[in-house]
Amino acid sequence: MPISLTDDKSADLYARARRVLPGGVNSPVRAMRSIGRDPLFVDRAFGVDLTDVDGNRYIDWVCSWGPLIHGHAHPRILEAVATAATAGTTFGAPTAAEVEIAEEIASRVPSVEMLRMTSSGTEASMSAIRLARAATGRDVIVKFAGHYHGHVDGLLADAGSGLATQGIPASAGVLESAARATVVVPWNDRDAVEAALDAHEVAAIIAEPYPANMGLVRPEEGFLAFLREATEARGTLLIFDEVISGFRVAPGGAQDLVGVTPDLTVMGKVLGGGLPAAAFGGRRDLMERLAPLGDVYQAGTLSGNPLAVAAGLESLRMLDDDAYLRLNETTDALAEGLRAAAGDRPVQVVSVNGLVTVFFTADPVRDYDGARTADTEAHGRWCRGLLARGVYPPPSQFEAWFVSLAHEPQHVAQTVEAAAAAFEVAWA
Numbered sequence: 001m002p003i004s005l006t007d008d009k010s011a012d013l014y015a016r017a018r019r020v021l022p023g024g025v026n027s028p029v030r031a032m033r034s035i036g037r038d039p040l041f042v043d044r045a046f047g048v049d050l051t052d053v054d055g056n057r058y059i060d061w062v063c064s065w066g067p068l069i070h071g072h073a074h075p076r077i078l079e080a081v082a083t084a085a086t087a088g089t090t091f092g093a094p095t096a097a098e099v100e101i102a103e104e105i106a107s108r109v110p111s112v113e114m115l116r117m118t119s120s121g122t123e124a125s126m127s128a129i130r131l132a133r134a135a136t137g138r139d140v141i142v143k144f145a146g147h148y149h150g151h152v153d154g155l156l157a158d159a160g161s162g163l164a165t166q167g168i169p170a171s172a173g174v175l176e177s178a179a180r181a182t183v184v185v186p187w188n189d190r191d192a193v194e195a196a197l198d199a200h201e202v203a204a205i206i207a208e209p210y211p212a213n214m215g216l217v218r219p220e221e222g223f224l225a226f227l228r229e230a231t232e233a234r235g236t237l238l239i240f241d242e243v244i245s246g247f248r249v250a251p252g253g254a255q256d257l258v259g260v261t262p263d264l265t266v267m268g269k270v271l272g273g274g275l276p277a278a279a280f281g282g283r284r285d286l287m288e289r290l291a292p293l294g295d296v297y298q299a300g301t302l303s304g305n306p307l308a309v310a311a312g313l314e315s316l317r318m319l320d321d322d323a324y325l326r327l328n329e330t331t332d333a334l335a336e337g338l339r340a341a342a343g344d345r346p347v348q349v350v351s352v353n354g355l356v357t358v359f360f361t362a363d364p365v366r367d368y369d370g371a372r373t374a375d376t377e378a379h380g381r382w383c384r385g386l387l388a389r390g391v392y393p394p395p396s397q398f399e400a401w402f403v404s405l406a407h408e409p410q411h412v413a414q415t416v417e418a419a420a421a422a423f424e425v426a427w428a
């Protein structure tokens, strides 16, 4: 479905992009292939008002996949970045702001006594796993099917054949030996977790506590507490990947919301306020194994970059109790509106503070197999219908909508209206 009659600049850019960038993009989901259309080339955005290079305007529910909890180009974040930049953009030496953001994070996230910053979530989860292996002297990592922890070799693994068996590569170029050190189990499946922990000497379980990379699939009541007990009983570490849920579902992330304390936490997205910053942190005795104190090597030229730290710090400081109340109200209004718009059609609207997914499936989703029953064709038509009506949803069934503090009631109302109209054509 053409989104307007004047998409010339997008088409030109896409043609040029495909010659010099694989698929025309720098990260695959942006190509919009899974909803059956060409990518959107962005010109500018303020708040949640995003304009493409052809002048089409959209209400943005992607918000750069999570970092922009205050919306685009927030004046306070712009000012913080500009002020930092005038003093120099990078030093490769410590700064006061890095101490401040570390203190700010530790004061919010219950389990984080110390942390190390990185530039991406991928680096942070890779480093957390290295640390977990060093601390336990064990090799095997347990992860959940459909959870994403960045494009770390060993975590790009699919379940092998049979319960609790070693993983197999989920991408070309991943060593079989790397995937074999990972055991992949279904989310919300206690028996599978117990079996994996019994069959192997497991260094760590890594989990998104509110997984949002297969679409949002909530943990069942008590499941996160179960993970804590099951790991503790066996000397296995528990790593929460809160790159999405951190500073979003509650001030201290999912661990704050549900009261379960992991050994290590991976953070990113909101943490960088829209600039490249991420971190991993946790128990002091574990974190002190990192170089230069300990024997686990980890480093980064731009880690703790002054611009990213300034943006992140300002972003965190604006997240007060009132902000979370508003974010949750907007999330509830969006979820309820989408549910009402869907009526008795076969969709599931799932939400938690700041995140929403509309699954195009008749049954409630509890794991990746459930998510994969979704009608991705119908979902693609729905998303194209939304874009045609000025609403920019995450262009994949296996992602969440990112609610921001810049989404106002009128954005929700316009979105729900567009969604209702797009539902009419989704199964056409």
Ligand SMILES: *Cc1c(COP(=O)(O)O)cnc(C)c1O
Binding pocket: 119, 120, 121, 122, 123, 125, 148, 149, 150, 151, 208, 213, 241, 242, 243, 244, 268, 269, 278
């Ligand atoms: C985005 C994401 C990552 C990877 O972060 P990058 O900054 O893209 O490398 C890791 N874990 C989760 C849960 C994510 O959503």
